[in-house]
Amino acid sequence: MSATAVKASAKTRSKPNGRVLVVDDEHAICWAIERSLTEKGYQVDVAASAEEGLAKAAKEPPQIIFLDVRLPGEDGLSALSKFKSLESTTPVIIMTAFGDLKTAVAAVGQGASDYLTKPFDLRDVTEACTKNIGHYTGHRRESENSTEHQQTLVGKSAAMQVVFRQIAFFAFSDMSVLITGETGTGKEVVASAIVANSSRHEQPYLAVAPVAMNPELIESELFGHARGAFTGAEVERAGLFETAQGGTVLLDEIGELPLSLQAKLLRVLEQGEYSRVGESVTRKCDVRVLAATNCDLESAVAVGAFREDLFHRLNGLQIHLPPLRERPEDILLLCEHFLAPHGMRASELMSDELIGELAKRPWPGNVRELKNAVCQAAVWAGKRRFQLADFPESSAARSSTSVAEAVVTWARDYMNTHPDTTDLLAAFQNAVEPGLFEFAIKHAAGNRANAAEILGIHRGTLRARLKAHDS
Incomplete structure (x- = not known):
């Protein structure tokens, strides 16, 4: 060289x-x-x-x-x-x-x-x-920011900083957003914040949970119907997507949407069009779709309970809300937020020890449960400093207690009707297993292998027990 x-x-x-x-x-x-x-x-x-x-x-x-x-x-x-x-x-x-x-x-x-x-x-x-x-x-x-929506999202934890950053960027897009998280984490609040900071903030925003609708009328509620489309349809009616034209729709609990309607929703997302029930006319639709769920949609896709193409279309952008138990450093900030409308300051009324005790709780109801607990404590405390006794017992602890009490009540009633029984345990298992198995299978989106893993038993055992209960 x-x-x-x-x-x-x-x-x-x-x-x-x-x-x-x-x-x-x-x-x-x-x-x-x-x-x-x-x-x-x-x-x-x-x-x-x-x-x-x-x-x-x-x-x-x-x-x-x-x-x-x-x-x-x-x-x-x-x-x-x-x-x-x-x-x-x-x-x-x-x-x-x-x-x-x-x-x-x-x-x-x-x-x-x-x-x-x-x-x-x-x-x-x-x-x-x-x-x-x-x-x-x-x-x-x-953008014209909505202070009202911004103030409802509170947190200094790293997990919430990620959420804030995602909302800020996703608000300026027209892509669909899938919002996931446990019950009570604030999925609807996140959706509202996205809308409030988007270019569609002055247009209609409609939030619905299709699972709460009459199963026979869900399609009509979402897409509208023509006159005479079914018994009782005496006049034509615009559906959700037509009413929200130019704006945004939040479909809550999207994992529960019937398979028969998932294809129609996919058509809205991919082609921007739909047809009313009982009508062959194709209508154009300009609506941004946000979806929320506390279900594992990937597992639902794996067992055929949710369309894979719809999942990928909805999951273009995703925001996952962490459960409260994973961000205990936000407890004090949240308490401040909940007490502020009442002219109270958590930092003055709640000791570090009390905040520490609250941070140890599992909070299965997440932020919603914390809000209810703080507001109840404020009533009991009056003008004095809060004490742990002012807060309701953890819902997880109450649940454990209520289950134990229910078992005792069941056993007492069974013994009253079967005083000479020698198979109390077997009778109890026969009474509770069917419901427990049904819950586990539904939670696993129909996958019995996953349901068995949740239950902590071999899938062969689950299969045998289900067969025994069916016989």
Whole structure:
């Protein structure tokens, strides 16, 4: 290799991957990012204020900007538009230690290309650079945020920060969103927040649970019907999708939608069209569909209880809400939120020990159960500080107690009618097993192997017990 070739090769190796500007008044953050990215071949410049950062960006435009929200002088969110005005295609990554839905939506709405919540892994910074430098076609997204909806979602946990970030980005899309999570985690609240921050926020928003409808009329409720389509259809009627034209629909408990209607819903999602019951005319539909479920749809797909093509169409974007037991650090914030309308502050009325005890509870009813418990405690406590005794017993504990009491009552009644019995245990098993097996099989979406695993027995044992009960 010639000397010229060697020099050219060395020059190529020393060429930086891109220029990065970090705007943060925390010296440790700037130092860590600068060191990490420099090792990866980036040229890094830092600024301790928005004003300093704007001056540096104007003098030598960076290819990506990491911008903190809380800064001395002008804050990061108000400065964001100024950075974008210098070069609209430069990706700006917002950083904050005080993340909430309002901040996330505001950042994305003003053109931020990503959102990092402190403390973050430095690998996230490197990934942001790799993903955004040279690939970002930035544009400002306008939205009129609904404070009412934003305030209903509360949390500082890492899991909830992910949810806030997803809502902020998904709100500006027209793709379907599948919202999953246990009962009481706030799936409807998330759907409302998506709608409130979307371009369709002034259009109709209808939330329904088809499973709660009359099974014989679900198709008519969703898609409408023509006059005379069935007995009692004396006049034509518009369905849910026609009423929500131009807006958004939330289909709650989507996992319970009958298979016969899943194909029709798929047609709406893929082709934007449908037909009323008893009518051959094809109607156009412009509706964004959000769906929510506490079921495992993948398992339902595996056993044929849910269409695979519909699942993939709904699952284009997914938000999973964590159960409350997995984010105990949000307990105090949630209590503050629930007590605020009553002019009360949880931080003043609830000790650290009490919050710790509440954080240990399993909360099977999740946020909804916590809200009811806090409001009940507020009534019992009056104006004094809350005590654990003011809170209702955990629903999980109540459930255990009620089951034990029910068993004792059943046994007592059985002995009264069978005083000479010598097979009480067998009689009890025969009484409870059919219902328990039915529940496990339904929970496993019809998969008996999975149901047996849930029950903790071999599937051959389950098969034999089911056969015995049927005989």
